[in-house]
Amino acid sequence: MPKEGITPRSQDYSQWYLDIVEKAVLADYSAVRGCMVIRPHGYAIWELIERELDNRIKATGHVNAYFPLFIPMSFLQKEAEHVEGFAPEVAVVTHGGGEQLAEPLVVRPTSEAIIGHSFAKWIKSWRDLPLLINQWANVVRWEMRTRPFLRTLEFLWQEGHTAHATEAEAEEETLRILHEVYADFAENVMAIPVLRGRKTDKEKFAGALRTYAIEAMMQDGRALQAGTSHNLGQNFARAFEIMYQTPDNRQEYVWTTSWGVSTRLIGALIMAHSDDEGLVLPPKLAPVQVVIVPIYKSDAERSAVLECCHRLKAELGGTFRTKLDDRDEVTPGFKFNEWEVRGVPVRVEVGPRDVQQATVALARRDVPGREGKRFVPQDGLVDEVRQLLDSIQQSLFERALRFREEHTVQVSSFEELKQAVETGFASAYWAGSTEDEDMVQAETRATIRVIPFEQPEKAGKCVLTGKETTQQVIFARAY
């Protein structure tokens, strides 16, 4: 049953998204165009994302550091492609302490330039390599069309920056991050299946040699880039003079990488799993995993039910992020609704009969209504809830995977491509140029999201040019 204030997806997907953001109290508009306020419920999701990613980033040998928010304009200009890509969308500080600055400062849109400057100071010898740094920070890109989480002027992210002695090591790092950190996190924590592969030159990071990405499908069939990992080659090493002495005393440029994911992952979470009743969260990223709602009429019932609820809260709270909603001023129905909209994966209902029979009603958010509800004994509830949370986590992933498979079409003509990207991904043989890509985008609003690592064994004909090729790509409209 659709919720008050939530536009059904089928009616207006874009408005549905905004309604979820508002009704699940995830974010709010601010007084500054394009900048959002991340409200506590949204920020709690970000804290869980941060913790999970930070663990993975550290487990792969990286350490955190912090670099300045401001970048001298001249630094941005040192790498030619980089400045071309970012200069049009920077915010510029021209005054500080009441005076005009001699050199304007750019609010970081990404930190390759400012970090490159430090790397050049820190790296002297092959012994200093690899240098594996990560930063959690805010960045600013002056976007014209913004949407909460998906595209905002300011956003929060992590950005990894590493330097290596050889091209092979830099490439290995770039791919390790994509697979072991980003894809693993997306699939096993966010419950979102992702396609892994390389970006075309048209879509790669400004200043990179190669950009790799993970791409996810949203429920409207559009793609969302959920993480990118860049092999920067020696481009930034040359621009910032980052050199090291080899064991045989030569001076060489290092090879660098950078990689990042941002608060737009919260947008991906919302759009991958939620429904017309509100937010749906994978249990691993739910700030509240279990909510206990007491049901009673009389005062006598109230005290017996609440006593039972407090006991269950103590039991479940030791293992899961658990909330007991013991508000007196609102009805159980109101509470069910509120926690459904906010995406709590499991609801435990306790009424007078449950107290007598030592049972509870267990409702799963991902299967709304009666179908997702059953009565279970209080005895063994922790195990029961654990299995249920695991099952929800798994089921969300499988549902998203099935959806992607059902909305991915192998196309063999441009007409088929055009049609396929109306509702999902088009997998196509491709031998076109960057100009051809531009043309396809102009005609279909779809771009090549990724050249998947998994490629077919046999050749086929390019969907546009008809040329024989073994390369398949994924076309889609993207967020």
Add this chain to the structure above:
Amino acid sequence: MPKEGITPRSQDYSQWYLDIVEKAVLADYSAVRGCMVIRPHGYAIWELIERELDNRIKATGHVNAYFPLFIPMSFLQKEAEHVEGFAPEVAVVTHGGGEQLAEPLVVRPTSEAIIGHSFAKWIKSWRDLPLLINQWANVVRWEMRTRPFLRTLEFLWQEGHTAHATEAEAEEETLRILHEVYADFAENVMAIPVLRGRKTDKEKFAGALRTYAIEAMMQDGRALQAGTSHNLGQNFARAFEIMYQTPDNRQEYVWTTSWGVSTRLIGALIMAHSDDEGLVLPPKLAPVQVVIVPIYKSDAERSAVLECCHRLKAELGGTFRTKLDDRDEVTPGFKFNEWEVRGVPVRVEVGPRDVQQATVALARRDVPGREGKRFVPQDGLVDEVRQLLDSIQQSLFERALRFREEHTVQVSSFEELKQAVETGFASAYWAGSTEDEDMVQAETRATIRVIPFEQPEKAGKCVLTGKETTQQVIFARAY
């Protein structure tokens, strides 16, 4: 024995501080004036500070959120004292996306203004109160004279912002944060004793009704403000129209508070505990608590010693942040030196004789040289190290407390005050005006750091005016 590259404190305290920051690899200068790079070792300390504070902030009922970096200039101007205090030191964004902005944006120096705007939207009724929010963020203040951690253009901090129905609740919140969060953290985690009290009008936050603070003494006798908590009265509620409906349907302004601590705490840590050999860290904030250093000559010794070290690393690593320094290319002496400079509280040395006798040498960083080193059995090492870390934590606190007591003088004349603030704190009866405070500062470079909560029972004569008063204050030169 003083370390190479570290100026002794007695010779030049200020240079000693900068040497520690550099040699312990805590921070580095950046290409932007007054902005530092927090290097991984420094950032790891900040992560521990964050975790400890975040736990305390959440345990007292607050939730985290995130508000925009940019504040419209007009917002800052809504509270008269606030703009007067902060306008001279803001960084201003005048251009975005290649165009001049219609209204300049200020990079937040603090977030009362932008958060006040959201509070006005979110708070409707007494049911929405109290609203207890915290934010972890970067802020920018255009300081002219900067020093790593202590005073930088950009710094990292947490800022709490709360709204309450009554003045009494706001006051209670302001004091709870000071005592339960800040003072508890400073004393029990940072091992730094603090004086708690109120600021004079001259020193209070721009826009506050009352500012409370904790003040610590550094090893040169100067004061460092380690945390402030402000009762903002209804000043910001009036400026931003933050109103609520009372249970009896009246519209009232809320009462707000704000409070913060920043990366300057790392400066406090350094200056409170470190010595001429390098950084000294309280175990609770040491990124590496125990370092294991193998000592061997022959290959046979090497393999026996390393085997033992790996076993001890596995044992100790389950309980403490433990590092095994198994580098081959540097000597044990080099390693001892490096970890001493970086402030690792406990060093475990393992040589061939230790392997034979099932012992290790245990050295404590806070007692350098032979005095702090002894041999203990490998059996029971986890317990032994736990006790040693506890003892170091305790001992650092006691040493700092003793130092403060020895450098605090009860003064009864202006001459005595002048002399006392040369080397420490002057405790003095005070009945002067703000102009009198200005005069004292001009003459002595000391300010009233705090009016302690603990006040004497009997009256005395004001150190400047000679007027009878029961109020004692602490004068000191401050960072």
